[in-house]
Amino acid sequence: MSKRLYAVIGLGRFGSAVASTLVSLGQDVIGLDDNEDRVREIGELTTHALQIDATDIRALRQAGVNAADVAVISIGENIEASLLVVMQVKDLGVPHIIAKAVTPLHGRILEKLGVTRVIFPEREMAERTARSLVIPNALDYITLSSDFSIVEVTVPTKFVGQTLRSIELRARYGLTLVAIKRQVAGKEETLVSPPADQVLLEGDIVALLGKNEMLARIETIR
Known part of the structure; x- marks a missing residue:
């Protein structure tokens, strides 16, 4: 994993979680907020934590945001400030901008401003919760579109000891x-696009791609 510099602007619950997770993944992080307590709390975890007015482009430049590879803007509650910070960060030339939105209109405006990705934390958490109710054994879930997703599950007992060819996942399911x-020997190995003669073993975790309605039926496979 290559190391990059991230600027996380807005250190509420979402921003702080993003910043601390990035640090745990070995990335350099600048944490910025106008709240002194939030800056103090995250200060020991990030590479730099500063109390600034993020709507001031000079303050952003002095904080080193112009050198960031990615900016994560987590100022969802104050929509006006969120939009202004996005514009300032774009003017600083940050190549990738991830912005938190709290309403569909907020999200559409962010998209028109040209952010790389708009995130709706509450909506995405609600979707993950709903999916976990439908597929309780899902270990992870990646949405590809409104119709297709990838889900990780422990291999069903019915498939253990069988080859992918004999299971006929696509034809049957x-x-x-x-x-x-x-x-394998105490270490996790990942087999990407395994061959048809690959045998599934007990304890394997399989990543399955398909329509959401088909993925929801995984629980019925025994």
């Missing part, structure tokens, strides 16, 4: 196996 994760 409308699913495509993208990868297999398994423990």
Whole structure:
């Protein structure tokens, strides 16, 4: 994983979680907020934590935001400030901008401003919660579109000891196996696009691609 510099602007619950996770992944992080307490709380975790007015482009430049590879703007509650900060960060030439939105209109405006990605934390958490109710054994879930997703589940007992060819996932279940994760000598290995003669083992974690309605039926496979 290559190391990059991230500027996280807005250190509420979402921003702080993003900043601390990035640091745990070995990335350099500048944490910025106008609230002194938030800056103090995150200060020990980030590379730099500063109390600034992020709507001031001079303050952003002095904080080093212009050198960032990615800016994460987590000022969802104050929409006016969120939009202004996005414009300032764009003017500083940051190549990738991720912005938190709190309403669909807010999100559409952010998109028109040219941000790389708009995030709706509450909506995405609600969607993940709903999916976990439909597929309780799902270990992870990636949405590709409104119709298709990738879900990670522990291999169903019915498939253990069988080859991918004999299971006929696509023909019988409308699913495509993208990868297999398994423990080998105490280490996790990932087999991407495994061959048809690959045998599934007990404890394997399989990543399955398919329509959401087909993925929801995984629980019925025993």
